[in-house]
Amino acid sequence: YLWPSPMLDELESLLYEITPGTTGIASFIQPCDTFSFASTGGSGPTGRSNAADWIRTAYHDMATHNIADGTGGLDASIRFAEERARAENVGDGFVNTLNVLAGFATRYVSIADTLALGTVMAVEFCGGPQIPFRGGRVDATEPNLPGVPEPEQTLDSHIATFAKQGFTQDEMIGLVACGHTFGGVQHAPFPDIVPELNDPNSTESVAHFDSTNTHFDNNMCVAVLYESSHITTSVQRNRVYFWHHSKSTGCRF
Ligand code: HEM
Known part of the structure; x- marks a missing residue:
C-alpha cells in the first residue's frame, strides 16, 4: 500500500x-x-x-x-x-x-x-x-x-464454461450453490420455466431457489436434497438441472 x-x-x-x-x-x-x-x-x-x-x-x-x-x-x-x-x-x-x-x-x-x-x-x-x-x-x-452459462445447456457444457472462466468443477458447484442461496427465477424473463404465480408475496412471480432467498445459508441445498425447492417441485425441473449438479456432489458449503 x-x-x-x-x-x-x-x-x-x-x-x-x-x-x-x-x-x-x-x-x-x-x-x-x-x-x-x-x-x-x-x-x-x-x-x-x-x-x-x-x-x-x-x-x-x-x-x-x-x-x-x-x-x-x-x-x-x-x-x-x-x-x-x-x-x-x-x-x-x-x-x-x-x-x-x-x-x-x-x-x-x-x-x-x-x-x-x-x-x-x-x-x-x-x-x-x-x-x-x-x-x-x-x-x-x-x-x-x-x-x-445458460440453464438449457448440458452439464458438460457448464463444466467447460466454468473451466474457461478458470474454475474447477468443485468451484463451479460452490459458486452455483452459494450464488443461488439468493433470489430465484423470474416469470418475466423465463415464462416457460416459471408461470405467473399470482402470489401477493411475490408480485413479480419469482420462484425462489429456497425459502430464505435474501439470506446466505445452505437452505437451497437442503431444499434440493429433500426436493422441496419451489423450483424443482413446481416448474420444469429438467430445465434447471444445475440444482442436480449440487445434489450429485453433495452441496459443500
Ligand atoms: C450453470 C451456471 C448457472 C446457471 C445456468 C444459472 C442460471 C440462473 C437463472 C436461469 C436464473 C434466473 C434469473 C432471473 O430470473 O432473472 C438465475 C438467477 C440467479 N443466479 Fe444463476 N446461474 C448459474 C450460476 C450462477 C452463479 C455462479 C452465481 C453467483 C455466484 C449465480 C447467481 C444468481 C443469483 C443471485 C440469481 C438470482 C437473481 C435474482 O433473483 O434477481 N448464478 N441463475
Whole structure:
C-alpha cells in the first residue's frame, strides 16, 4: 500500500464508513429484502431483492473471462447494451444493479470495483462470510465476448464454461450453490420455466431457489436434497438441472 491512495481511501469509505440511515451502498441492501428498481414500483413484496440482482450481475459480468487469453472478466462490460441484449443476459436485474452501483464510481473507483464491492457487501451483510476485497479493476471500453452459462445447456457444457472462466468443477458447484442461496427465477424473463404465480408475496412471480432467498445459508441445498425447492417441485425441473449438479456432489458449503 502506497500512501496516499485515493482509490483505496474511497473504497474503504464505501465499505466501512456506514452510518444507518445514510445513502451509502449498504442502504440499498439493508434490510436484505430491499428492492429499489423504480420501473417496477420497487416497493411491496415483489419477491425480488437488490442483493440478488447485484450478485447475479457480478457473476454475469465476470463470466466472460477466458483464462487462456486473459480477456473478459469483472470489468463492467455488462453496462453495454449490446452485451445485455444477449440471451445469456436476459432480465432487467443488470440495469437495476448498474443504476445503483455505478453511481458510486468516481474518477478513482471503477464501475467494475463497485460491482465487486456491492457483491461482497450483499453476501456479508446478508448472512454470508466476509470476502477479501481488492480494488483496481479497469472498466472495459467495449462489450466482451459471450460466456455466461445458460440453464438449457448440458452439464458438460457448464463444466467447460466454468473451466474457461478458470474454475474447477468443485468451484463451479460452490459458486452455483452459494450464488443461488439468493433470489430465484423470474416469470418475466423465463415464462416457460416459471408461470405467473399470482402470489401477493411475490408480485413479480419469482420462484425462489429456497425459502430464505435474501439470506446466505445452505437452505437451497437442503431444499434440493429433500426436493422441496419451489423450483424443482413446481416448474420444469429438467430445465434447471444445475440444482442436480449440487445434489450429485453433495452441496459443500
Ligand atoms: C450453470 C451456471 C448457472 C446457471 C445456468 C444459472 C442460471 C440462473 C437463472 C436461469 C436464473 C434466473 C434469473 C432471473 O430470473 O432473472 C438465475 C438467477 C440467479 N443466479 Fe444463476 N446461474 C448459474 C450460476 C450462477 C452463479 C455462479 C452465481 C453467483 C455466484 C449465480 C447467481 C444468481 C443469483 C443471485 C440469481 C438470482 C437473481 C435474482 O433473483 O434477481 N448464478 N441463475
